Amino acid sequence: MSNSPVVKDNSFVEQSARQRIKRLLDKDTMRELISPFERVTSPWLAKQGIVSQFDDGVVIARGKIDGEETVVAAIEGSFQGGSLGEVSGAKIAGALELAVEENAKGNPMSAVLILETGGVRLQEANLGLAAIAEIQSAIISLRKYRPVIALVTGPVGCFGGMSISAALCSYIIMTREGRLGLNGPLVIEQEAGIVEYNASDRPFIWSLIGGKQRFESGLVDSYINDSQKSVREAVVDHLNRGVPSVHRTEKYCDLLEAFLHLDTQDQITPENAQQLLMEGGGHE
Amino acid sequence: MNNSIHSINASSTTDITCRGLTWFELLTKQLDKHSTQVPSVQVADGELAGRACRFIAVVPDLNNHFPRAKNGEVGLLEGIALAREVQAVIKADEQQSDKRALILVVDVPSQAYGRREETLGIHQALAAAVSAYANARQSGHPVIALLVGKAMSGAYLAHGYQANRIIALSDEGVMVHAMGKAAAARVTQRTEAELDQLAKEIPPMAYDLKSYASLGLIDNLLSVESACHPTENDKQLVEQALTASLLDIQPNDIGIARRLNGENREASRHVRDLLKAQWSGD
Amino acid sequence: METLHFQRRAQENHVQPTLVGCVGSGDLEVMIEPSDSEFSDIYIQTSTAGSEVRWQQIIDQITPVIPLPAMRMDIHDFAATPGVIRLRIEQALEQATSVGGDKHE
Numbered sequence: 001m002s003n004s005p006v007v008k009d010n011s012f013v014e015q016s017a018r019q020r021i022k023r024l025l026d027k028d029t030m031r032e033l034i035s036p037f038e039r040v041t042s043p044w045l046a047k048q049g050i051v052s053q054f055d056d057g058v059v060i061a062r063g064k065i066d067g068e069e070t071v072v073a074a075i076e077g078s079f080q081g082g083s084l085g086e087v088s089g090a091k092i093a094g095a096l097e098l099a100v101e102e103n104a105k106g107n108p109m110s111a112v113l114i115l116e117t118g119g120v121r122l123q124e125a126n127l128g129l130a131a132i133a134e135i136q137s138a139i140i141s142l143r144k145y146r147p148v149i150a151l152v153t154g155p156v157g158c159f160g161g162m163s164i165s166a167a168l169c170s171y172i173i174m175t176r177e178g179r180l181g182l183n184g185p186l187v188i189e190q191e192a193g194i195v196e197y198n199a200s201d202r203p204f205i206w207s208l209i210g211g212k213q214r215f216e217s218g219l220v221d222s223y224i225n226d227s228q229k230s231v232r233e234a235v236v237d238h239l240n241r242g243v244p245s246v247h248r249t250e251k252y253c254d255l256l257e258a259f260l261h262l263d264t265q266d267q268i269t270p271e272n273a274q275q276l277l278m279e280g281g282g283h284e
Numbered sequence: 285m286n287n288s289i290h291s292i293n294a295s296s297t298t299d300i301t302c303r304g305l306t307w308f309e310l311l312t313k314q315l316d317k318h319s320t321q322v323p324s325v326q327v328a329d330g331e332l333a334g335r336a337c338r339f340i341a342v343v344p345d346l347n348n349h350f351p352r353a354k355n356g357e358v359g360l361l362e363g364i365a366l367a368r369e370v371q372a373v374i375k376a377d378e379q380q381s382d383k384r385a386l387i388l389v390v391d392v393p394s395q396a397y398g399r400r401e402e403t404l405g406i407h408q409a410l411a412a413a414v415s416a417y418a419n420a421r422q423s424g425h426p427v428i429a430l431l432v433g434k435a436m437s438g439a440y441l442a443h444g445y446q447a448n449r450i451i452a453l454s455d456e457g458v459m460v461h462a463m464g465k466a467a468a469a470r471v472t473q474r475t476e477a478e479l480d481q482l483a484k485e486i487p488p489m490a491y492d493l494k495s496y497a498s499l500g501l502i503d504n505l506l507s508v509e510s511a512c513h514p515t516e517n518d519k520q521l522v523e524q525a526l527t528a529s530l531l532d533i534q535p536n537d538i539g540i541a542r543r544l545n546g547e548n549r550e551a552s553r554h555v556r557d558l559l560k561a562q563w564s565g566d
Numbered sequence: 567m568e569t570l571h572f573q574r575r576a577q578e579n580h581v582q583p584t585l586v587g588c589v590g591s592g593d594l595e596v597m598i599e600p601s602d603s604e605f606s607d608i609y610i611q612t613s614t615a616g617s618e619v620r621w622q623q624i625i626d627q628i629t630p631v632i633p634l635p636a637m638r639m640d641i642h643d644f645a646a647t648p649g650v651i652r653l654r655i656e657q658a659l660e661q662a663t664s665v666g667g668d669k670h671e
Contacts, residue, residue: 016588033562034555036585037599043551044486049567051611051642053589054597060559078590086488090555097541097556098563120437120462122472127488129437129462130501130543131552133445137540140418161441161462167411182407182438183397187467191397192352208403219405249415252408253371256364260321264350264400273403 012231013153013177017059017074020114023228024072024235025063033060034091042085044124053079058088060095066236069109071099077116077156084117084162085124089131096138096148103145110146110239111139113169114153118184119160132161139168143247147171149238152178152211153226159184168249171238172220173231174211180220181209207270217277219248254281303433303457303512304356304391308341310519311389315339322365324348324356332385333527335426338373340366341389342443352398358439359396363409366443370416374423385426385530386417390444391433394464410442417446421540426533428526431502432511435460448537449529451504451522452493455511460496487548500546503529570610570618572625576603577633584662587654594643594651596658606634612643624651632659 022030034040036054045052057079061072073092075082102109120128139148150166152158154177158166163182166172185199198204215223224230258280308326315330324345329338344356353359377383421427429447452458469476483490487498504525508518544553587595
């Protein structure tokens, strides 16, 4: 589990949100904004008798990556499943909005989002959802200037509204442990039945929405090992690529005809999905 | 429309999934319908108060090619179709100073839940729609969401939540939420009655529009005679409200920061103030 | 949720702000900040009801081993076992009193 007192030195997955940022940024360049010592906690969890966390589960820091000004937001997956409430959501949205302003002033600044999240925190439901809409608007503004990179390394994965946020980013980097999908497996099982989606069958879930499958389907840009070194290298590599000429959100629209011709009588296999997603848009 | 279609959310007893189509048809009666490759995404082009507009709705389609998106859910096809219809407007108006307005009729019970959807990347399909709407707004198209029924979770993110202005009918069946009540009760390990009780003190958890409005996320709440079977008066009221919003949106009004002014969004403002104060580090 | 407050006379003075742990299932976060008083003030938020006696025992076990500094300690506990609680508190105290160590994890 992340943040446990004993962690593998070189693992990225096992680090806490704050340590992940520290390992990602150039040495001694990390400056945290709204530190936990400021005690900006959730006003809504306290009212419901739920123990809060001093950073509300999100760490924001400015720093440099390979010398380039970057703002990083990391979600702590261990706190409330990495769910976003008003404060944690506003931290991410507000940081991205300031990065947009910085670029508009002519000061290049990129962003990295380290996503471990089930999506909206249901105890703050509508304010979590509103914050996610604001995060999405800010990502779309920011990615016009400089890359916005999503990292989904697990163990929680990235679900709900924040999976849409990841999909809006310039680049997505995943590990084998990571999962990326709109609906949490348990929710799909409850809504659609166990035949449709067996949430407790881990190999099945990973075969559909795990990092390897997502990479082989072209839905993410990079598939890496769980090490701090490979995470940093992948992030540097994607920052150097700059703003993509066409964003994935636009490229994906070429798949409409392939989806309309898909046989939807039978269930889809991971292999079919890879083939369809890689070839269906006519972008080999 | 077939009245036997029920919303997938079992906690609601009213049949409200037809509202989207009802209002879309009412508002676009005289306009050019424009058929898309996806029947669940309806588009019509016309004018409102002299301004060129594109009306867009997601509606139920019992014959939907994707069986888990028959009831008005936003699925793979809907996400892409929305994106394409909006992108087309952005492209067509690229050189125009007077950008076409987008009017979104919103009645979306949920995103589609299914294996096919997840495997093919429904998150990416919804992102396509989010991206198109936000790009439209950011490039100067007035985007107005008209909430006539449910506006739930990922479906609302994809169709509505990137609007400059949000107008809602003041009616029980109009609801914005992250999760239906029954599912939310399961996930938070509470009963629905407990959720109702909590909602009285925790406005962001409430399912009623008045609490939602206190979050600053609705610009105009309209009292109509009937949200399900709108009258001529209702139509006029809504058209007046849409017109007023159109006139209110100035060319440089392309952000959504105005939403932060809500009574119950103090923490959202506080966090931004702190970030701003600490940003430069001097 | 239960909130508790314990106060002990402080034995030592110098602490630096420290944060360890996380409010994850079976875990807790412990924050330490310097204090001008002669006391160690320990404020606890815990998800476990009726746990006052247990917390008192844990603190009483720690104090003979590690002298408590003048500080404000805040604990946010999410159903951690006594073993994990002790580990986290000791980890926090060690970091708070070590010179030049990591400020917080």
